[in-house]
Amino acid sequence: MPRSMWKGAISFGLVHIPVDMYPAVDNKGLDLTMLDRRDFSPVGFKRYNKGNGKEVSWDDIVKGYEYTSGEYVVLSDEDLRRANPEATQTIDILAFVDAGDVSLLYFEQPYYLAPGKGGDKVYALLRETLRKAGKIGIARVVIRVKQHLAALVCVGDTIVMNTLRYADEIRDAGDLKIPTADDKKAAITDKELKMAMALVQGMAEDWDPEQYHDTYREDVMALIEKKVKAHQTKTITMPEPGETKRETGKVIDLVSLLQASLGKKPGKAAAIDDDDDDDEPPPPKKRRPAAEDEDEEEAPPPRARKAAAHGTDRVAASGAAPKRKTATKAAAKPAARKTAAKSTGAPSTAAPRRRKAA
DSSP: OOOOSEEEEEEETTEEEEEEEEEOOOOOOOOOOOEETTTTEEOOOOOBOTTTOOBOOGGGOOEEEEEETTEEEEEOHHHHHHHOHHHHHEEEEEEEEEGGGSOGGGEEEEEEEEEOTTOHHHHHHHHHHHHHHTEEEEEEEEETTEEEEEEEEEETTEEEEEEEOOGGGSOOGGGSOOOOTTOGGGOOOHHHHHHHHHHHHHHOOOOOGGGOOOHHHHHHHHHHHHHHHTTOTTOOOOOOTTOOOOOOOOOOOHHHHHHHHHHHSOOTTOOOOHHHHTTSOOOOOOOOOHHHHHHHHSOOOHHHHHHHHHHHHHHHHHOOGGGHHHHHHHHHHHHHHHHHHHHHOOOOSHHHHHHHHO
16 A cells, blocks of 8 residues: 555535545656766765765755845744644635636646545545535645645545646746737638548547557667667667758648548548538639640641551551551651640641641
8 A cells, every 4th residue: 555645634614534645646757867978887966065065964954944145044844834733734625616617727736635544434425525516626735845726626436636736837828929810820711620620520539548658668668678688788879870850841731631631540520521622613724725726636647647557557467566666656756746846836847748738
């Protein structure tokens, strides 16, 4: 059983509930040790006296408040407790509010509250009252040397106390360049909104915290195991030459990105009706120049037809496949001359020949 970090009571009105407080989270960060790269010895930190430079043990350390430069008021743990015994031993509920009224910005650190000796019934009473009323309790509590604002929330059968940030601890976002609804640079079309909504609905699922885990930590641990197996325990990996950081490109076509995302995430709402795509008229077809249309409608010159027919007759009579190339060449020459004339701007030689034949 974990060791409680605080013992006290929840107090509201005349109700007094003895509770023990336990940390509700266990941070799983990478525990990396700083080393001296010259011999890979661990780097230590000393608590030392800034006056004489000598090391100071924990038993000789006391807390002090600097009230003026170089002058301190010494405060022991007993002094901090006596300053307000009730504040240091109670979670004093000030009000009950709707949970939705408290922004997520204010939530800081969760703690489990378990009933102390003889507090089971009154603990259960508070829990069921919070659940029935759909409220959370806003309270004050002193942990170590700081008074916290806190929210008492019913989570299953447990009362969780989540410390809250004070309003003056939340930075104002007014100085940030946030696009507003009237900002023309960030104007959103109905089509973009429909596609984004379809993407969200296609990715919607029930909340299951067990499926999420720290993949980056797992990758680093796999790399560590790989280095241990390869006996590269003291090899410093340097960046390869020419390695550059990934640059984020500008979003040019938001619709195409949404369409690509919808294709990657098929779901019940991932497909959009064809009617939605008809919101914008199709682009007008480009009219080809009249000269090009006339050239395409004209029949090949008689000499080309004659050569092609002659080549075809010879192939049919002899049954030799290689002679088909001759017929193809003869038929392709006028088209090649026409293409060359168009690209260079020179007059075509096909027209005079047609007039002569006529």
